[in-house]
Amino acid sequence: MFKTAFHLPEQRHSGPLTDSKHLRTYAVLVTILALLSTGFTVGILLWDNPTELFSDGWWLIVGMRRDSLLTIGLVALCHAVATIAFQTAVNNRIITPGIMGFGSLYTLIQTGTVFLFGAAGVNALVGIGPFFAQMAAMMLLATLLYTWLLSGKFSNVHIMLLVGVVLGGTLGSLSNFMQRMLEPSTFDVLTARLFGNISNARTEYLPYTVPIALAVVVIFWMWAPKLNVMALGRTTAQNLGLNHKAELIKILALVSVLISLATALVGPMMFLGFLCAMLAYQFGDTYSHRLLFPLGALAGYTVLSGSYFILRHVWDAGGAVTVIVELIGGAVFLYFILRKGRL
Amino acid sequence: MITLTDVQKDYSSSVQIGPVTTKIEAGGITALVGPNGAGKSTILTMIGRLLDIDSGQITVAGHDVVNTPSKAIARVLSVLRQENHFVTRLTVRQLVSFGRYPHSRGRLTLGDERFISEAIDFLNLTDLENRYLDQLSGGQRQRAYVAMVLAQQTDYVLLDEPLNNLDMQHAVQMMKQLRRAADELGRTIVIVLHDINFAAHYSDRILAMKNGKVVQHGTPAEMMQDHVLSEIFNTDVTVIDGPNGRLAVYY
DSSP, rough: HHHHHOOOSSSOOHHHHHSSSHHHHHHHHHHHHHHHHHHHHHHHHHHHSSOOSSHHHHHHHHHHHHHHHHHHHHHHHHHHHHHHHHHHHOOOOOOOOOTTHHHHHHHOOOOOOHHHHHHHHHTTTSSSSHHHHHHHHHHOOOHHHHHHTTTTTOOHHHHHHHHHHHHHHHHHHHHHHHHSSSSSHHHHHHHHHHHGGGGGGOOOGGGHHHHHHHHHHHHHHHTTTHHHHHHTHHHHHHHHOOOHHHEEEHHHHHHHHHHHHHHHOOOOSSSSSHHHHHHHHHOOOOOHHHHHHHHHHHHHHEEEEEEHHIIIIIISGGHHHHHHHHHHHHHHHHHHHHOOOOO | EEEEEEEEEEEESOOEEEEEEEEEEEEEEEEEEETTTTSSHHHHHHHTTOOSSSEEEEEEEEETTTTOOHHHHHHEEEEEOHHHHHHHHOOOHHHHTTTTTTHHOOEEEEEEEEHHHHHHHHTTOOGGTSSSSSSHHHHHHHHHHHEEEEHHTTTTTEEOTTTOOOOOOHHHHHHHHHHHHHHHEEEEEEEOOSOOOOOOOSSEEEEEEEEEEEEEEHHHHHHHEEEEEEEHHTTTOEEETHHHHHHHEOO
């Protein structure tokens, strides 16, 4: 599809980019976002390093900052790809995994483990084995819950959104209830686990989370033609020969992997995914997921790294990045709904 | 040929469609008519495997629609529902290109592009092919959807009330184009229609349903009679001779 757009400009052709102007807009946007994110990356790595250039201490600091950057990249990639795939699967561009309560599910699993196994449970949460066990639990629960919820039972967006929000609230209250019954010391440790942030991300998981996330993203990339068809809705996708329900379950399972990876690193984020996806749709104006994914991930990386750079190196408030990004994302969400005037 | 054997769908204990046993011959246009709630759309969407069958069996050109992989069915049969709304913004040509998905799986060849162009030209959408769907009128949009299912190049095409929301001019145009698709491209078209006069003029066979059952199945000449139509539609219908065939008058 892409090749025809380049080589046969005069002939009638189909493709995700309608004409050369569309192609130019897309290329310019990707270039701008890439330049911005490169700028922020270099800024985060090198800005204001107090030690002598290229000394051991200098390399140590750069190494730590590199881990933060990896975290930012991974979180942006996971949220962007997961949200776009999720919105395609459920055929709706308002609801996101975050809004539908994926984050609350994560909190519940964490709290539940601590609640059931006591102080020993806190220690059980550390390490690679338990990390994967939690991820598997979240994947299973999320897939079951959302397959049931989203497989056409509630065709009405309003009801689906309401159920999602109520579900998020219920799971949150359940966690809250269990947290109240914990001993203060255990609660303290749990809280530290739940409030992830980029400066304090659990980078020890990075060697495992990066390959998994990349593998899932590659699968979504290969599924892109199928996702393009899924975006046309249930009946059209079925007419074109997709088993809609099976595809929906597969997509939701992989989405929950990506979201739990990102959540395990920096804690729940409700609106980052929405922000990435929205920017990708607005800027890209295309159905092709192979064009939307890079745009969304780049936009997410630019926003996250930009706010991290400014907050950490300019205002010295690195811990607040996720909060600020959520603020921006929430504002965009509200603006979008108010401007559109409907869901 | 499409065959239905004891096909049944239970919406609730009181609302039940079927059991229906009938055959729809290959070739030409078959119109499904009947009062509201007779089960026309239900039967059509079950043949198009968009709706699960509660009991019975449906085969299209020898393929059981439930057991045959959906991929394989998509190359034999295409189906278009009444309401189509896409969250993605698409141009006419992009939409029609999706019709090639069962054959190309997203990788369009030059042959695919030719079929796409043909389908677009066939429905007189050539000048509009790079317009976005949200810039079109209802009639033009309807034609774009039909172009997509024609680009799918299936022997069987099922359409659920394609004349809905079309004015006189566009309804006639659409029926003429479907007639041409049946005659020139050799497609078997099954179509749910509300207007019995449209059905009588443009279709080869009429299948009448009432209360979830098939009550009549015949040529337009056999169906266009006072007592037959009055019985089907629960209304007094008088059939008169018009300039282009017989006309049902019901008001």
